[in-house]
Amino acid sequence: MKKVEPRTLSGFMELLPSDQLKFNKIKNTIEETYQQFGFLPLDTPIIEASEVLLAKAGGETEKQIYQIKRGNSDLTLRFDLTVPLAKYVAKNYGQLNFPFRRYQIGKVYRGERAQKGRYREFYQCDIDIIGDGSLNIINDAEIPNIIYNLFNNMGLTNFVIKINNRKVLNGFLQALNLTNQSSDIMRLIDKKDKISKESLINELENLNIDPNIINKLLTFININGTNNEIINQLQTLDINNELWQEGIAELETVYQYSIQFGIKENNIQIDLGIARGLDYYTGTVYETFLTDYLELGSICSGGRYDDLAEYYTDKKLPGVGISIGLTRLFTNLNELNLLKEEPINVSDVLIIPMTNNYEYIINCYNKLMENNIYTQIFYEQRSIKSIINYAINLNIPYVIFIGDDEIKNKTVTIKNIKTFEQKTMDINNIIKEVHNEQRNI
Amino acid sequence: MKKVEPRTLSGFMELLPSDQLKFNKIKNTIEETYQQFGFLPLDTPIIEASEVLLAKAGGETEKQIYQIKRGNSDLTLRFDLTVPLAKYVAKNYGQLNFPFRRYQIGKVYRGERAQKGRYREFYQCDIDIIGDGSLNIINDAEIPNIIYNLFNNMGLTNFVIKINNRKVLNGFLQALNLTNQSSDIMRLIDKKDKISKESLINELENLNIDPNIINKLLTFININGTNNEIINQLQTLDINNELWQEGIAELETVYQYSIQFGIKENNIQIDLGIARGLDYYTGTVYETFLTDYLELGSICSGGRYDDLAEYYTDKKLPGVGISIGLTRLFTNLNELNLLKEEPINVSDVLIIPMTNNYEYIINCYNKLMENNIYTQIFYEQRSIKSIINYAINLNIPYVIFIGDDEIKNKTVTIKNIKTFEQKTMDINNIIKEVHNEQRNI
Numbered sequence: 001m002k003k004v005e006p007r008t009l010s011g012f013m014e015l016l017p018s019d020q021l022k023f024n025k026i027k028n029t030i031e032e033t034y035q036q037f038g039f040l041p042l043d044t045p046i047i048e049a050s051e052v053l054l055a056k057a058g059g060e061t062e063k064q065i066y067q068i069k070r071g072n073s074d075l076t077l078r079f080d081l082t083v084p085l086a087k088y089v090a091k092n093y094g095q096l097n098f099p100f101r102r103y104q105i106g107k108v109y110r111g112e113r114a115q116k117g118r119y120r121e122f123y124q125c126d127i128d129i130i131g132d133g134s135l136n137i138i139n140d141a142e143i144p145n146i147i148y149n150l151f152n153n154m155g156l157t158n159f160v161i162k163i164n165n166r167k168v169l170n171g172f173l174q175a176l177n178l179t180n181q182s183s184d185i186m187r188l189i190d191k192k193d194k195i196s197k198e199s200l201i202n203e204l205e206n207l208n209i210d211p212n213i214i215n216k217l218l219t220f221i222n223i224n225g226t227n228n229e230i231i232n233q234l235q236t237l238d239i240n241n242e243l244w245q246e247g248i249a250e251l252e253t254v255y256q257y258s259i260q261f262g263i264k265e266n267n268i269q270i271d272l273g274i275a276r277g278l279d280y281y282t283g284t285v286y287e288t289f290l291t292d293y294l295e296l297g298s299i300c301s302g303g304r305y306d307d308l309a310e311y312y313t314d315k316k317l318p319g320v321g322i323s324i325g326l327t328r329l330f331t332n333l334n335e336l337n338l339l340k341e342e343p344i345n346v347s348d349v350l351i352i353p354m355t356n357n358y359e360y361i362i363n364c365y366n367k368l369m370e371n372n373i374y375t376q377i378f379y380e381q382r383s384i385k386s387i388i389n390y391a392i393n394l395n396i397p398y399v400i401f402i403g404d405d406e407i408k409n410k411t412v413t414i415k416n417i418k419t420f421e422q423k424t425m426d427i428n429n430i431i432k433e434v435h436n437e438q439r440n441i
Numbered sequence: 442m443k444k445v446e447p448r449t450l451s452g453f454m455e456l457l458p459s460d461q462l463k464f465n466k467i468k469n470t471i472e473e474t475y476q477q478f479g480f481l482p483l484d485t486p487i488i489e490a491s492e493v494l495l496a497k498a499g500g501e502t503e504k505q506i507y508q509i510k511r512g513n514s515d516l517t518l519r520f521d522l523t524v525p526l527a528k529y530v531a532k533n534y535g536q537l538n539f540p541f542r543r544y545q546i547g548k549v550y551r552g553e554r555a556q557k558g559r560y561r562e563f564y565q566c567d568i569d570i571i572g573d574g575s576l577n578i579i580n581d582a583e584i585p586n587i588i589y590n591l592f593n594n595m596g597l598t599n600f601v602i603k604i605n606n607r608k609v610l611n612g613f614l615q616a617l618n619l620t621n622q623s624s625d626i627m628r629l630i631d632k633k634d635k636i637s638k639e640s641l642i643n644e645l646e647n648l649n650i651d652p653n654i655i656n657k658l659l660t661f662i663n664i665n666g667t668n669n670e671i672i673n674q675l676q677t678l679d680i681n682n683e684l685w686q687e688g689i690a691e692l693e694t695v696y697q698y699s700i701q702f703g704i705k706e707n708n709i710q711i712d713l714g715i716a717r718g719l720d721y722y723t724g725t726v727y728e729t730f731l732t733d734y735l736e737l738g739s740i741c742s743g744g745r746y747d748d749l750a751e752y753y754t755d756k757k758l759p760g761v762g763i764s765i766g767l768t769r770l771f772t773n774l775n776e777l778n779l780l781k782e783e784p785i786n787v788s789d790v791l792i793i794p795m796t797n798n799y800e801y802i803i804n805c806y807n808k809l810m811e812n813n814i815y816t817q818i819f820y821e822q823r824s825i826k827s828i829i830n831y832a833i834n835l836n837i838p839y840v841i842f843i844g845d846d847e848i849k850n851k852t853v854t855i856k857n858i859k860t861f862e863q864k865t866m867d868i869n870n871i872i873k874e875v876h877n878e879q880r881n882i
Contacts, residue, residue: 001752003753003754003755004492004496006493006528006529006531006532006750006754007490007493007528008486008489008532009486009488009489009490013486014485014486014529015484016536016537017482017483017537020481020482020483020484021481021482024482024484035787036810036815037815037817038788038816040461040462040787040835041458041461041465042458043455043461043465044449044455045450045453045455045562046562047450047507048449049450051445052445052448055445066488066509066511066516068508068509073450075507077509086447087448087449091447091449096457097830097831097834097835098821098831099820099821102458109488121486131821135821136820136821136822138799139820257799257803260799260803260804261803261806261807309447310442311442312445313444313447346476346479346481347479358579359701362698362701362702366702374476374477376479376542377579377583379579380539380572380575380576380577381577389538394481394538
């Protein structure tokens, strides 16, 4: 028979089981943390009507979508989890409880040029808190605490959550009469750590901005010091603009309550240069960096928005949320050996039958399983060495041999895979022995 | 702004949070049960090259696929989890440990005509044990035990796992010289419970089968009695055919060891009429029915196959596996009220601030969270009644009021949502109180 090459498309992650176990462990940690903070699960379809999914989109997004034409239907694979959320909340408004705290962990699709670290299919892990008409600013202060717990639960400690508020910059731009150019300027500021100061000045000059004002802008975005010092410097700048005042007040509230929620000072940092590229955000913005690997860029980002679903409904639905691009994050953490080192094993015990008399063997298996010791029986005819290798490769900590002697004496012989220690004993004693060193999924 | 109607495509399940929690609970139960039996997770892409995915397909499958054309790429959404598994095992053969026990739970896509109970996007939950060259028949006896545990863990007890072996029927057909028509006949037998005896005879006559032989066939497929009686009747039929003998021996082994593994007699039933429509299966076959709702059809099916990946590799990879169509099963169980009744709550406590002084409130929140009591704070300005309704709708068992009095006395006031009992006490006593009745996700 002619064979087809069994290939996987480039830009699509497909892991070997040992890595898949690690991936799932992180994914579960994220899910559990989201649940811990009261978020409800959502699972929207991967396929939506193009008209619905692209109600707002344009430009880059449209170019990257995966589109399906079937008969008269024009369908699109979701490219994020935010647009489906907007649709969902608009559609089910009357049946939801607000503030609506939802998490969604699922695959999204972007037909980007495949390159290292870029995926066409990848997991996003999102939370959002959606208000009905309004949403208290303290919700924005809960988010850094959730990020903090999330990465702590994943075993990461060297990270910094950068926060800012777009009203501060927007108010500043209003005061300088630069509002019409604000989105251009914000996009530039967003790039400030990636380009030189000279290029930044150059590009600002290209926007026909007065050099004096460019200087003020640079002074402003380079305000630094401790978080409290930054807030003080902002408060003393004495700019007479309502948005600016609102932004500073919000930023201070978010920062102070974040600390109150228990974040360590060195894990949170006000950074007036963080703006997020998306016009979507209207207040607080977040980015999260691994302090030892800043080159990875932000690994968890989000912010506050005024209106989630304006393309679908007249209801005013402000919200705040974050997103983690898990596929890329996992790849990076795995390559950098930043994942917890502990071996992951699914089974605790592998029974190796040394006889074809299975009655006693299956009884032992049942007893172990009933006692919550996850057990496999290796039925195939292989050399002992290759069966032991199966156990080693799957990190199964114990093998149990059962042959005619064991059946006669109603015992089993257990071998610890790490220490090579081997003992013959009653199956009930095995249960105690194994319970001391149990699986880790 | 012109609004787009926020609709979800028909044939695509999208649940409200309360149902999503129920769905996730079943999905988690399935996943945990699969892990318990030593299966490793896999997560293959939803999109594959059409050439790869359709290597084997034809006819009905091709008509139902979702195809994506992007530039020169011809891509297809997976329509099951078996073909991706075949590709995966062929591709990663050298890096897998055999027998390879894998589970995969994921969405698949079939562009079927939308109708009640039929989904275009649905979850399949599969396990397979893949052998390298050969696979011991006792593996086939593990599968009913897994199904048995699976449905028990889901809280279902009235179900029957029907087993058969295709070699029995194929051997019988060989002995009757009907091998050339075997797949037509097997497809008919597969339908036998759905059509009348007369239609069945009619259709067999249409295949130009001799009435004598039709009678033998009907006698054979209507052999009944207890499982042991069926095996006895088969053994005494004295048909001189190797395949037949092999099939009976395998069927007996699978049945006997299934019992040994602990399945109750009334949960397993040899049914010689079960053939499974797919030509793919070569030995043991399984179907599972809810005894009180036979009209739902099989809710968990599978079987033994000789060669998983013949379209991709020369390696002989026999296997045995099962699949659950979870989206449909969930919909049915939910409609029939067969899901466990217990309310599912994500959070244990909702704090209702009666003041804007949040310092003490957040300290209480932190203390509860540190003690593994999942807590939310309701920050929005709403009537007490509507906040209590939020707690009721989310099944949050306790609300805690904190106002100026509580702050002054360093207490909190807790209200049990079910009993309406209300007490004022120290936060540390709350921790003990709430631990007695904790969340259920």
